[in-house]
Amino acid sequence: MDPGHPYSQYLNHKDPEAPLLMEAEYYNLGNNIGTLSNHPLPDMMDYLLWSLDGLGYKYRLRQTSEVGAHDKGINRLEQIFMASEKMINRARSFCVNFMVLFDDTFRTNSLNLPLVYLVGLNNKRRAFTVAMSFTRSESTTAFTFVLDCLDQVVFYQEEGQRNKSHPKVLISDQTPELRKAILEHPSGRWNTIIHQLCQYHMYQDIRAFIQNNRQTRNTAEELNNVFRAILNVIRCSRVNDLDEKRLDMYQLMEPEERKYYEYNWRAERKEERVLEAYVRGYPNRGCVGIFGDERRQKYMKRFLDNLSQTFNDSIQSLQRIRRNL
Structure with a gap:
C-alpha cells in the first residue's frame, strides 16, 4: 500500500497473519528475485505458485493456452489469486455489508508483475489485507478474474442470497479496466454494488x-x-x-x-x-480518504520475506537438478 494513502495510518503492523506491504518492499522483492531470473529456468509466475503451496494460502489460477514447439498445446499461467484463511474470515466479518478497497497495482522492476491488492477496515478502523493477485497485465480480464475469485473464495454465498454476503461499497481509483469489469461482470452482483472513487x-x-x-x-x-x-x-x-x-x-x-x-x-x-x-451518505460513511500528516508506517513484510526465501530455495534446487542431469 502507498505509504501516503490515508488508510495507511490504520494499518496494523503487529499482525503477522495479515501482511500489509509497502511499495518499496514489493519493488525490492522484484529486484532480489530478478538477480536469480537470468538463468534459463521455468517461468517466474510458476515460482509464485510453488511458493504459495508451502505458505498455507488458498489460491486460484488463470491460464491461457498457447501453441508451443511441435504444435503442442501449452498452458501459460497468467494470474494467481491468493488469500489466507485468516484474511477470508476477517473479510467475511468486516467487509460484508460494508466496503472493500482495491488498492494501487505495483509493478516490479524485474518480475514486471502487477499486484492487485484488496484492503478492508475492521471495527477498530485498522486496515487488513483481504486478498492479493499477481497478474501479467492490468486488463479487464485480470480484474474480472479477481471479482470471480472474491465470489468463489471470499464472499461465497448460497443460491438466492443475492448480495447478502458482499460489500455494499467498492472503493478504487479510476482505472477504466476495473470499471468495465465491474459493470460487465457475468454474476450481476458487482454492478449493483456502489463503486466509489478514492478521494x-x-x-x-x-x-x-x-x-x-x-x-x-x-x-x-x-x-x-x-x-x-x-x-x-x-x-x-x-x-x-x-x-x-x-x-x-x-x-x-x-x-x-x-x-x-x-x-x-x-x-x-x-x-x-x-x-x-x-x-457522505454511502453505507461506508467515514471511510473515505482522511487528509493530514500521513506518516510512513512500518508494515509487516513476513509474507514477502517468506515468498522471497521460497523463490531462492526453489531456484537453487532446480539449479542443482540441472547440474546433475
Missing part, C-alpha cells in the same frame, strides 16, 4: 498534473494555495456549496488544468462518486 487518488492525480504542468513557474506558496482549493472541493460536505468551492479552485488554476479537471473528473459524473458532498 486520495483523485487529489494525487490532479496534484501531479498541476506540478508537471507548471514545473518551476510558481512558488511553493502559490502551489499550496491551489492544492488547498482542490481539497476544499473534495471535502465540501454540502452540494449547494460545491459551485462556489469549484469556482475558487478554477480561479487559481491555469486553463490546461481546468480542462484536465473537467475532462477527467466532471465527465461521466465522476465527481458524484468521490466528492464528500455526494458520498
Whole structure:
C-alpha cells in the first residue's frame, strides 16, 4: 500500500497473519528475485505458485493456452489469486455489508508483475489485507478474474442470497479496466454494488498534473494555495456549496488544468462518486480518504520475506537438478 494513502495510518503492523506491504518492499522483492531470473529456468509466475503451496494460502489460477514447439498445446499461467484463511474470515466479518478497497497495482522492476491488492477496515478502523493477485497485465480480464475469485473464495454465498454476503461499497481509483469489469461482470452482483472513487487518488492525480504542468513557474506558496482549493472541493460536505468551492479552485488554476479537471473528473459524473458532498451518505460513511500528516508506517513484510526465501530455495534446487542431469 502507498505509504501516503490515508488508510495507511490504520494499518496494523503487529499482525503477522495479515501482511500489509509497502511499495518499496514489493519493488525490492522484484529486484532480489530478478538477480536469480537470468538463468534459463521455468517461468517466474510458476515460482509464485510453488511458493504459495508451502505458505498455507488458498489460491486460484488463470491460464491461457498457447501453441508451443511441435504444435503442442501449452498452458501459460497468467494470474494467481491468493488469500489466507485468516484474511477470508476477517473479510467475511468486516467487509460484508460494508466496503472493500482495491488498492494501487505495483509493478516490479524485474518480475514486471502487477499486484492487485484488496484492503478492508475492521471495527477498530485498522486496515487488513483481504486478498492479493499477481497478474501479467492490468486488463479487464485480470480484474474480472479477481471479482470471480472474491465470489468463489471470499464472499461465497448460497443460491438466492443475492448480495447478502458482499460489500455494499467498492472503493478504487479510476482505472477504466476495473470499471468495465465491474459493470460487465457475468454474476450481476458487482454492478449493483456502489463503486466509489478514492478521494486520495483523485487529489494525487490532479496534484501531479498541476506540478508537471507548471514545473518551476510558481512558488511553493502559490502551489499550496491551489492544492488547498482542490481539497476544499473534495471535502465540501454540502452540494449547494460545491459551485462556489469549484469556482475558487478554477480561479487559481491555469486553463490546461481546468480542462484536465473537467475532462477527467466532471465527465461521466465522476465527481458524484468521490466528492464528500455526494458520498457522505454511502453505507461506508467515514471511510473515505482522511487528509493530514500521513506518516510512513512500518508494515509487516513476513509474507514477502517468506515468498522471497521460497523463490531462492526453489531456484537453487532446480539449479542443482540441472547440474546433475
